[in-house]
Amino acid sequence: MTTAHRPRLRRGLITLVGALSVTTLALAGCAAGDSGSTGSGTDSEKFTVLLNDENQNVKPVLEALSTGACATEEAAQPLEFSSIPQGDMDANNQLLASQDSLPTLFSAGGTPSEAAKLDKAGKLVHFDDALAALDATDDVLPSAKAVIEKLYGGNFVMLPSQYNIEGIFYNKQIFADLGIEVPTTWDELNDAAAKVQAAGYTALSASGNQGWPLTRLISGYLFRTVGPDALKAVQDGTAKLTDPEYVAAAQAIADLGAAGYFGANVTSLDYDGATNEFLTGKAAMIYMGSWLLGNINDPAQNKLPADSVGFMPFPAVDGGKGAIDQYPANVGVAITMSSSTFGPNAQAWLKCIADNFGTDSLKNQNTISGFAVNTPVDVPAITQEVLDRMADGGEGVLWFEALFNAKAGQDSSDNAPLLVTGQISPEDFMKTLQTDLDAG
Numbered sequence: 001m002t003t004a005h006r007p008r009l010r011r012g013l014i015t016l017v018g019a020l021s022v023t024t025l026a027l028a029g030c031a032a033g034d035s036g037s038t039g040s041g042t043d044s045e046k047f048t049v050l051l052n053d054e055n056q057n058v059k060p061v062l063e064a065l066s067t068g069a070c071a072t073e074e075a076a077q078p079l080e081f082s083s084i085p086q087g088d089m090d091a092n093n094q095l096l097a098s099q100d101s102l103p104t105l106f107s108a109g110g111t112p113s114e115a116a117k118l119d120k121a122g123k124l125v126h127f128d129d130a131l132a133a134l135d136a137t138d139d140v141l142p143s144a145k146a147v148i149e150k151l152y153g154g155n156f157v158m159l160p161s162q163y164n165i166e167g168i169f170y171n172k173q174i175f176a177d178l179g180i181e182v183p184t185t186w187d188e189l190n191d192a193a194a195k196v197q198a199a200g201y202t203a204l205s206a207s208g209n210q211g212w213p214l215t216r217l218i219s220g221y222l223f224r225t226v227g228p229d230a231l232k233a234v235q236d237g238t239a240k241l242t243d244p245e246y247v248a249a250a251q252a253i254a255d256l257g258a259a260g261y262f263g264a265n266v267t268s269l270d271y272d273g274a275t276n277e278f279l280t281g282k283a284a285m286i287y288m289g290s291w292l293l294g295n296i297n298d299p300a301q302n303k304l305p306a307d308s309v310g311f312m313p314f315p316a317v318d319g320g321k322g323a324i325d326q327y328p329a330n331v332g333v334a335i336t337m338s339s340s341t342f343g344p345n346a347q348a349w350l351k352c353i354a355d356n357f358g359t360d361s362l363k364n365q366n367t368i369s370g371f372a373v374n375t376p377v378d379v380p381a382i383t384q385e386v387l388d389r390m391a392d393g394g395e396g397v398l399w400f401e402a403l404f405n406a407k408a409g410q411d412s413s414d415n416a417p418l419l420v421t422g423q424i425s426p427e428d429f430m431k432t433l434q435t436d437l438d439a440g
Contacts, residue, residue, distance in 0.1 A: 032084040043343030047077040048103040051087035052333055055107060056097065057110060057367045058161050061360050062353070069360075070352040077345035086333065097123045102338035102347050108158055115336070116153035124157040125337040131354060134347060139354035144370025147331050160370025161357070162332030164289040165390055166216065166314075166399070169382075171298070173308045174201060174284045182310065186224070186252070186317045193261045196284040203261035205283035209270040211413030212401065214253065214262075214288055216419055218329070219400035220314035223248040227321035228397045234437070235403040241430040241437070250419060250426035257420025267417040275297075279303060287314075289330070290386045294366050297380050307381045327389070329400045331370055408436035 015300035051058055059081055061389065063355045066074040082103070085091055090109030096102045097118055108115050118124050125348045132138045144160040152158055175182070175192070178199055183189040222230040226245050239246065256262065263269075269277070275295050278286040282354035286292070295301045296309050316324045337346065358371030370389065379387070403408040411432050418424040 008317070027383075034111060039344040041185040041338070041340045041346070043077060043345040044104060044341045045077075046080040047073075047105070047349055048053070048080050048271065048341075049082070049348065050092075050103040050106040051081065051083045051335075052089050052107045053083045054086050055161075057369075058107075058335060060162075061357055061365060064360050064364060065352065066270070068355040069085050071191050073345070073349045073352050077349065079415070083147040083340065086110060091126075097121065100340060102151050102340065104341045104349075105335055105337050108334045108336060111387060112151040112153075115157065116155075117229050117424050119153060119155055119157045123339055124159060125339050125342050125350075126155060127159065127350075128156045130342070130347070132349060134348070134351040134354070136351050137356040139372050139374070141370050141372060141390075142199050143329070144331055147329055147370075148334060151331075151334075154181065155432055158331070158334035158336045159353075161333040161361070162291070163368050163370035163390070164291050165327040165329045165386070166287070167327060167389070168285050168287050168312050168314065169278065169292060170279070170285045170419040171281065171283075171304065171314060172310045173305055174199075175310075183315050184312075185315050186221070189315045190256075190259075191261065192284075193256070193259070197259070197261060197365045197407040201281075202263035202277060203285060204256065204265055204282035205274045205277040205286045206262050207268070207269050207271045207416030208262070208267040209273075211416040212239060212399075213271075213274065213287060214266075214416040215412050217253045217256070217314075219328070219398070221252045221317065222246065222277050222400075223326055223397045224314065224317040224318040224324075225249060228323075228326050231398045231400070231403055241434040243358075247426050247430050254419050254422070254426050254429075256338065262420055266335070267421060276301070289328075290368055293368070293386060296382055297366050297407075309321060309382045311382065311385050313389070322397075328397050399434075404433070405436060409434045411436055 017027050026267050028425045049059070049062065062079060067189050086107075087110070089107055090111050093106065093109055094114060094117070102123060115124070120156065127140070131140065140160065142161065144163045145156055148157055148160060170182070174180075174196065180192045182187070183192050206217075208214060215300055219231065225248065226233075226239075230239070230246070234241055234246075257266070262284070264275075274286060275292065277283045279295060281304055302309075313324050313327060316322070337350065345368040353372060355374060358373045359375045359377060361367045361369045361371070362373055363377045366383070368390075370385075401412050404412065415424055415429050415432060419426065419429045
């Protein structure tokens with residue numbers, strides 16, 4: 001165990017969260033162009049909290065705070081929870097906003113543009129001013145704030161209950177036994193994979209069943225070769241996925257598959273299966289986000305020797321325009337607050353949450369949030385390693401499907417296992433996706 005310090009993250013770990021397709025309900029009675037509120041609302045009797053059903057972190061943290069650090073706030077305005085499925089959240093939030101009945105605190109939906117509509121209608125608290133007034137600006141990590149601003153129309157209108165970066169987790173024991181240094185270049189990664197495979201292990205565990213763990217490798221390669229704006233250029237129309245340097249990224253990952261580095265069952269392996277393959281010592285590496293720490297730090301799942309998991313960034317590619325300290329990042333499902341009920345009690349709750357959420361989430365939920373850890377927490381070595389990486393983080397990047405439309409995102413996941421098993425060529429893989437994007 002090590003004691004987690006308060007990380008100070010640098011600018012720009014920017015990414016986008018995958019969007020869920022929902023039916024959008026128009027805001028009724030809201031003037032277009034209204035700005036968001038910094039907080040002059042009227043407190044409701046209860047501190048009402050609406051979360052997505054899938055959220056397993058926010059409620060237990062708030063409940064713990066209500067009987068601990070935020071007991072005074074709980075006495076003045078008791079917590080009251082409700083939840084709905086994540087897929088219904090966007091439409092539900094729009095409907096409640098049209099009825100002027102948004103909860104005091106609630107989860108964002110899956111489509112950032114829908115939250116931007118709420119902001120434009122003046123329904124959301126602007127946390128820049130709100131936290132400054134509460135002397136709590138430093139309680140939110142700057143790069144987590146940058147992610148939120150990129151996602152939600154440039155305004156700081158969400159709170160980062162989670163914060164993740166992505167990279168490659170590796171088995172230190174396997175590396176040591178085989179004399180492998182941590183790869184820092186693509187060639188070194190391939191050399192390491194060959195040694196691992198020759199020793200009878202799977203080099204890179206990945207879920208072809210889900211698809212996205214494979215396409216994350218494509219975007220990782222693109223960011224190292226074309227640069228951090230590779231996918232933004234595709235969205236802007238200044239580049240196409242069918243351009244030679246983009247096809248080369250798909251070819252590089254197809255080559256890993258052709259060499260057998262993903263193992264024989266990559267197409268059928270699901271997320272849990274890939275995780276289990278790594279945590280039982282059958283695979284030397286797995287590309288994943290820092291959310292995997294929950295599995296790694298669970299002794300019921302992790303059968304590896306203590307402190308034998310390390311974390312490394314996606315390696316550099318010789319001659320590429322990207323840098324090794326550029327990590328994809330996200331804030332999970334963010335939370336926000338209603339401007340209409342942002343009275344003195346709700347403001348006190350915000351202050352207490354901002355001061356304490358990061359510590360409690362890390363200590364009791366083993367989840368890294370975008371709030372500062374203001375009280376030292378004993379954490380496993382791998383968690384501290386990821387926290388240190390976050391503190392040293394450079395410019396952020398998008399994941400592969402971040403700017404794709406729904407059709408391109410689906411085809412990307414569906415065709416990724418075909419790519420790494422040679423059933424579709426890199427050219428055809430990219431051509432399909434570019435056709436989807438061109439069709440809108």
